[in-house]
Amino acid sequence: MKIRYENSLPLAAEFFSSLGHAEGFDTGTLKPEDLIGVDVLAVRSTTQVHAELLSCANRLLLVGTATAGINHLDTAYLDRAGIRWMSAAGCNAQAVAEYVLSVLFNAHKQQITNLNNATVGIVGAGFVGTALAELLEVLGIACVLYDPPLQERGDPRDFVSWQRIEECDVITLHVPFTRNGDYATEAMINEQVLSKLNCKQLLINACRGEVIDEPALKQRLMADDAPVVVLDVFANEPGIDMELLPLLWLATPHIAGHSIEGKLLGTQRVYQAVCELLGITADKTLSDFLPERPNLHLDLELCRDQSDNLAPALSLALSVYDVTNDNNNFRQGMTGAETFSAMRKAYGIRREIAGHQVDGLTQAQPLVAAQLAQLGFNLK
Ligand SMILES: NC(=O)c1ccc[n+]([C@@H]2O[C@H](COP(=O)([O-])OP(=O)(O)OC[C@H]3O[C@@H](n4cnc5c(N)ncnc54)[C@H](O)[C@@H]3O)[C@@H](O)[C@H]2O)c1
Numbered sequence: 001m002k003i004r005y006e007n008s009l010p011l012a013a014e015f016f017s018s019l020g021h022a023e024g025f026d027t028g029t030l031k032p033e034d035l036i037g038v039d040v041l042a043v044r045s046t047t048q049v050h051a052e053l054l055s056c057a058n059r060l061l062l063v064g065t066a067t068a069g070i071n072h073l074d075t076a077y078l079d080r081a082g083i084r085w086m087s088a089a090g091c092n093a094q095a096v097a098e099y100v101l102s103v104l105f106n107a108h109k110q111q112i113t114n115l116n117n118a119t120v121g122i123v124g125a126g127f128v129g130t131a132l133a134e135l136l137e138v139l140g141i142a143c144v145l146y147d148p149p150l151q152e153r154g155d156p157r158d159f160v161s162w163q164r165i166e167e168c169d170v171i172t173l174h175v176p177f178t179r180n181g182d183y184a185t186e187a188m189i190n191e192q193v194l195s196k197l198n199c200k201q202l203l204i205n206a207c208r209g210e211v212i213d214e215p216a217l218k219q220r221l222m223a224d225d226a227p228v229v230v231l232d233v234f235a236n237e238p239g240i241d242m243e244l245l246p247l248l249w250l251a252t253p254h255i256a257g258h259s260i261e262g263k264l265l266g267t268q269r270v271y272q273a274v275c276e277l278l279g280i281t282a283d284k285t286l287s288d289f290l291p292e293r294p295n296l297h298l299d300l301e302l303c304r305d306q307s308d309n310l311a312p313a314l315s316l317a318l319s320v321y322d323v324t325n326d327n328n329n330f331r332q333g334m335t336g337a338e339t340f341s342a343m344r345k346a347y348g349i350r351r352e353i354a355g356h357q358v359d360g361l362t363q364a365q366p367l368v369a370a371q372l373a374q375l376g377f378n379l380k
């Protein structure tokens with residue numbers, strides 16, 4: 001079994017080397033002839049797997065992407081060619097949900113959005129949308145879901161109309177990037193939608209840049225009553241439109257899903273698919289590789305703050321991950337396509353909430369303790 005893997009899959013050598021001859025390649029360097037004699041190709045979203053790349057592949061059985069998104073795979077071609085493909089669906093849903101939570105807590109802190117009486121409109125109620133809705137429910141923050149494909153398939157949850165989404169205080173996008181079909185998402189946030197949003201509304205995109213019509217967004221953001229916008233993803237990455245950056249409240253270089261757990265789970269899912277292909281048991285688990293849990297200390301004064309019951313969760317969640325640090329680093333370092341890719345490559349992937357232990361709580365704070373435990377913190 002010959003496996004080629006993109007070097008950005010963390011621990012790929014550890015996972016794959018016992019399965020056969022496993023060899024890494026740097027992003028952007030894989031050539032069609034490198035796939036001669038290869039059985040498995042493992043990538044992340046930064047390798048476009050299309051007919052031309054696969055033109056010399058003579059024994060390819062499986063293409064696995066260690067990501068949630070699949071728009072970098074030509075799945076129609078793979079199906080026609082009889083090559084199996086798989087994605088790591090849901091691997092980084094918690095990471096993206098925690099990214100959005102960090103945005104929301106910063107918006108609350110800076111009085112852009114009062115989360116105590118705001119409604120969050122979640123567009124796309126798959127793995128990420130659902131993980132986010134669960135966090136918001138624990139915190140008592142109102143949210144509504146919009147997902148016509150799921151609704152049509154009989155998902156029993158309550159869904160709202162698009163019109164209701166446009167009225168939400170926060171609109172957060174968690175759909176795949178699709179160009180065809182009844183529910184194509186390409187430019188679903190277009191000039192018409194943007195014209196209905198106002199400066200009290202917050203729009204977050206952590207799915208794919210192409211879901212927003214960027215020229216229309218740029219135009220809209222130049223007006224006085226423009227919505228507040230946060231982008232983790234951009235059209236044409238890594239060669240993004242630099243003129244957009246000063247118009248955004250927060251911007252990050254497509255790292256919403258880059259948690260340690262999310263990335264390792266992505267690699268593990270591809271490893272499991274290869275084991276299945278070989279008919280062997282997948283015996284390597286994430287706990288073999290995850291580092292020790294860091295400790296956090298909760299300031300008990302925050303639990304006594306009667307004016308804002310979100311204060312303890314906000315403080316802890318932002319100490320786990322504060323998106324404004326990534327925003328600052330991005331703005332300081334970003335000069336063009338090369339630095340966009342370099343920043344993503346060098347990103348110090350973070351641990352998720354569940355990877356943290358919290359001390360400082362006493363039996364006098366049972367409600368706060370219950371909320372933090374439901375958010376995923378491990379209480380000492
Ligand atoms: N920024 C990041 O780092 C990052 C990380 C993970 C995922 N993503 C992106 O986010 C997307 C969503 O991730 P996921 O894991 O939740 O995927 P998912 O497939 O579980 O969920 C996507 C949901 O969107 C719904 N949907 C499709 N078209 C729609 C439309 N027109 N309107 C409303 N809903 C629609 C689907 O029915 C599905 O329920 C991925 O496809 C990926 O592109 C980005």
Ligand SMILES: O=C(O)[C@H](O)[C@H](O)COP(=O)(O)O
Pocket residue numbers: 008044045046066067068069070092254255256257258
């Ligand atoms: O689709 C996904 O899973 C995410 O967008 C993922 O975080 C992308 O990360 P990359 O593959 O570019 O490292």
